[in-house]
Amino acid sequence: MSGDRDDRQRHLPAGRKAQLAAYVSDAGQVTVGELAERFGVSIDTVRRDLDQLSAEGILVRTYGGAVSLSTISRTDRAVDQRLNEQEKEKEKIAALAAALVQDGSTIMINGGTTTLAFARSLRQHRDLTVATNNLLVPGALPPTAIRDIYIFGGAVRSLTLATIGPVSFRANTGTELDVSCDLALIGVGAISADAGYTTSNLAEAAMMQEMLSRAARVAILADSSKFGRRLFAQVSELGAADYLITDTMPPPDLRDALAASEVELITPAAPPRPREARS
Template identity: 60%
Template sequence: MDAATATTKRRLPAGRKAELAAYVAESGQVTVVDLASHFGVSIDTVRRDLDQLDREGIVVRTHGGAVSAMSVPGRDRGLDVRLQMQISEKERIAALAVELIEDGSVLMLNAGTTTLAVARALRNHRNLTIATNNLRIPAEISPSVFRDLFIFGGAVRTITQATTGPVTLAMTSNTTEVDIRCDYAIIAVGAVDASGYSTSNLGDATMMSEMIERADRTVILADSSKLDRRLFAQVTPLQKADYLVTDAPPSPDLAAALAEAGVTVLTP
């Protein structure tokens, strides 16, 4: 064992994490295998370190690696950044999700790049009613797909190009709120673990939860990099969803929890 290798193996975890974060920042984008080789540790150790750094907002965890978050403020990543992440996984998830939707259905879709992929994948559907807080969906979805398209009002979060606020539609003549229902809530979340579905923003979590409460069926969307993780704000427990659509099978423990909760898992 040479001196450099010996030094690497003696590093404390905190020191390794700091050096790992610096290495990701310098490289811009790295894989788990590359990091394990560079630092002389196991792949599982690197994954745990990256998960911790992602929770702290230092790196952006991706499927199989990480990208630098130095130019991105806080936990919220700009839409343009997220549009470049897990592109093929999101397209596969969207293709599966739209198979559940019948023509003429009423849908609620939340903000997120995966739901944008769903909007594009609905191109062969007709006569849908769609309600969303995702400000990009009107530009992404074909006019031939929907009969009516509603945008929920509220405060605009420019970083996600979405609104936050109560899921209500008000009568134009007065302030009476209209009770709204939908056939499907299609909800992209930031994390899934045995405790439920979660996201990094409290306002977003409230919006998602209210959509789910108004739906006959709920379809959760999450690529495999979001499984076995938990973020700041819980959206709802596992059993509140009917389907989890993801791009790879969950771990055995998470799969067991989903099965116990009665959630059908759909993968390519």
């Protein structure tokens, strides 16, 4: 009887909205199409429900869907709160990422605590040029490993202690200098088979996209807690990266999607193998 009551309630606005809110809370992030299919109503109806729930402060409305308040609080926390999370996993990822770096190369590193762990792992390297928007990275880099360090300018996002702005530098004459790197190491907030690599902030996503476009090779760094999730802003589709470096094997759907996109999966059980840069 309770199952029948639940089915009937889905088609009543109040009952549907309550179940919709509960579903978004459990899922973390959903699309309008997913909700319309699940609850058997039109996309316009779902959009109206989401708009009302957003106005009531129950969830956060996004382009094409919604995000739960708990997901926002989990993903958009201050960097000092995230430093002690998944520490062992980040150290494993950092060591694997360091194995991709060649002495004398130029690398770009974005904001985040996983990339910060990577910066600390470069003790055995030499003569590196590093460009980053992560304000914590210069102090974490071993001095013996570095030839030059550059910080991308722009506004500072205090929550993540990273700059948000163009991936470029200007000469004394004001002319913008073209920059590129051998390897970009990008930490992301979530990875899914359909949405690719995503993060919670639009400006950070735009900066990460530009770093990817300026790199001969791209390595995405993410621990297994990021699997199967989708955040507000897409950084890129899966195939934009050469490598995904993580602490354990992803679930089958994501693993298959990575293979189809020709992304090399690097884990402690499957360390990196030699690979030529993309042409």
